[in-house]
Amino acid sequence: MLSLMQTALELGLISSITVLSLYLSYSMLNICDLSTDGAFTLGAATGAIVAISGHPFLSIPAAMLSGALSGFVTAFLQTKMGVDSLLAGIVVNTGLYSVNIAVMGNSSLLNMNKTDTVFSMCKDLLKGSPLEENYRLLVALLAVLLVCIFLVLLLRTRLGLAIRATGNNLAMVRSSSINTTVIQIIGLCVSNSFTGLSGCLLAQYNKSVNIDIGTGMLTMALASLLIGRMFFRKRGVSFGVLGAVLGALIFRAVYTLALRFDMPAYLLKLIASVIVIVAISGPYFHGKYQEKRKRAKARVNN
Amino acid sequence: MSQTMLSIRNICKTFGIGTVNEKVAVENLSLEAEKGDFITIIGSNGAGKSTLFNAISGVFLVDSGQILLDGKDITDMPEHRRARSIGRLMQDPMTGTAPKMSIEENLFLASSQKGWLGSISKEDRKEFREKLALLGMGLEDRMESPVGLLSGGQRQALTLLMATYHPPKLLLLDEHTAALDPATAEKVLAITKNTVAENEITCLMITHNMQSALDMGNRTIMMDGGRIIYDASGEERDKLTVDSLLNKFQEVTGGVLDNDRMRLG
Known part of the structure; x- marks a missing residue:
């Protein structure tokens, strides 16, 4: 059970980087980036190819760069080419399927059993120390920590504030001297570089990439994000970042427990969908209910 | 002349x-x-x-x-x-500020000349406080509150300050x-x-x-x-x-x- 929870923690940490990516694009920039699944797989594929060619450390920046590139295309389509924001994500996501197979060398499966990865490098590094068995956890923890610190610092800069303002009041930023197009492009590049990193880490963790590795990531990350939002409501950005990570961990933990109680694994994606629906429509119905009650009360008073 | x-x-x-x-x-x-x-x-x-x-x-x-x-x-x-x-103020007080961001964050967006990677410094806060005090609306003591909590008049005064921060x-x-x-x-x-x-x-x-x-x-x-x-x-x-x-x-x-x-x- 303990090792099961440790695995859940590791996988939760790795997927939390995608949740942080959505925190930036969905919560801050207010763009629903539907290319997440494809960008995740792209990062995984690119990272795997670079690692297989013998550069485990280079695989990280390569995967992030590929993600950023995909984010650039999505952002360019919606800001400069008149493609609707949601459609841009879907189109890029579909196109990425072919791109990803091409990146993986016309194959839909890559094996990294004998490849040096950032995880195996870390294991070698820790050989003989008491932490040796926890090498996976350490790598995942370090990655999440760095991304969190970067994100919190970024959101405090003028650029970060411009990203937040663009998501919060587009009309205001549009009539200011800030070029919203540039802000949206930068925002989606950074956010998708996180997604790529997350994919790269998961692939190296699994020691394999499958073309379907990213399928459903968007919904699962969104579910995590919305779970995380329940904590630290109305607190600052740093707590928002923390909430995103916490949400990812809780999602993973609940999933692992459900598996433990003999839930079939294929139900994961359905559960993620239901969580997203409940988290979004819950407050909606709550609002309607309140309104109805208020009206009923007013009627009684009359 | x-x-x-x-x-x-x-x-x-x-x-x-x-x-x-x-x-x-x-x-x-x-x-x-x-x-x-x-x-x-x-x-x-x-x-x-x-x-x-x-x-x-x-x-x-x-x-x-x-x-x-x-x-x-x-x-x-x-x-x-x-x-x-060109600075501009609209009729609707909601248009000129970002409601989820704090007063100082809104002001920083309008005031900063430190480039994209600068962030709010102690001096910035001091300057904001002085300028906000001049509005006479008590905003200088609420610099970390989200702008969404302000009244229409306060938001409009803040928007005016932002629009004229650099005349x-x-x-x-x-x-x-x-x-x-x-x-x-x-x-x-x-x-x-x-x-x-x-x-x-x-x-x-x-x-x-x-x-x-x-x-x-x-x-x-x-x-x-x-x-x-x-x-x-x-x-x-x-x-x-x-x-x-x-x-x-x-x-x-x-x-x-x-x-x-x-x-x-």
Whole structure:
């Protein structure tokens, strides 16, 4: 059970980087980036190819760069080419399927059993120390920590504030001297570089990439994000970042427990969908209910 | 010694060309403003006042004509580049600030010249506090509160501070006090008056309140049907009263200024 929870923690940490990516694009920039699944797989594929060619450390920046590139295309389509924001994500996501197979060398499966990865490098590094068995956890923890610190610092800069303002009041930023197009492009590049990193880490963790590795990531990350939002409501950005990570961990933990109680694994994606629906429509119905009650009360008073 | 700050030459703008809704919003309009001019603009709904402001600030490009700001042709310049020298306030207090961000974060966006990677420093906070205190609305003690918690008047005063943090060449006020209660409107107008005078900002202000159109600024223009139909300054303007202004409107257009709001305002 303990090792099961440790695995859940590791996988939760790795997927939390995608949740942080959505925190930036969905919560801050207010763009629903539907290319997440494809960008995740792209990062995984690119990272795997670079690692297989013998550069485990280079695989990280390569995967992030590929993600950023995909984010650039999505952002360019919606800001400069008149493609609707949601459609841009879907189109890029579909196109990425072919791109990803091409990146993986016309194959839909890559094996990294004998490849040096950032995880195996870390294991070698820790050989003989008491932490040796926890090498996976350490790598995942370090990655999440760095991304969190970067994100919190970024959101405090003028650029970060411009990203937040663009998501919060587009009309205001549009009539200011800030070029919203540039802000949206930068925002989606950074956010998708996180997604790529997350994919790269998961692939190296699994020691394999499958073309379907990213399928459903968007919904699962969104579910995590919305779970995380329940904590630290109305607190600052740093707590928002923390909430995103916490949400990812809780999602993973609940999933692992459900598996433990003999839930079939294929139900994961359905559960993620239901969580997203409940988290979004819950407050909606709550609002309607309140309104109805208020009206009923007013009627009684009359 | 006077210097032309804004020069608008024969601009035209028609919306919905070729449709049943075709509407000439601004027709062959020309306007010159000297540096330091504070011009109040009145006119009934649909007179083209807001269209004029949108044309100046670049929300859309004009169909024909030319707009010069401080001698520079800005006719084809995109909105965000014009915004470096043009500040703007709208009627709705919600439009000028980001509600989920704090007062200091909003101010920092407007004030910072430290480049994209700078963040709020101690000195910035000190400066914000001093400037906010001048508004007299107690905002200096709530710098970390989200702007969404402020009242309409407070938000509008903050927006004004943001728009004039680095005094713009031109300030456009589009009925910026119309959504506020009378006492707050009065206060925001007083702050406006001070800010504009102190920084010698060239300013255009649309208002529906005839009294403040005459009380504020040094020149008043009246618009109707996309054109300027009356332009008063100097002695002629000093003699104007709300009633004579309404009569003037009737005389020039043959109609009655369309709402009582103006008279009562």
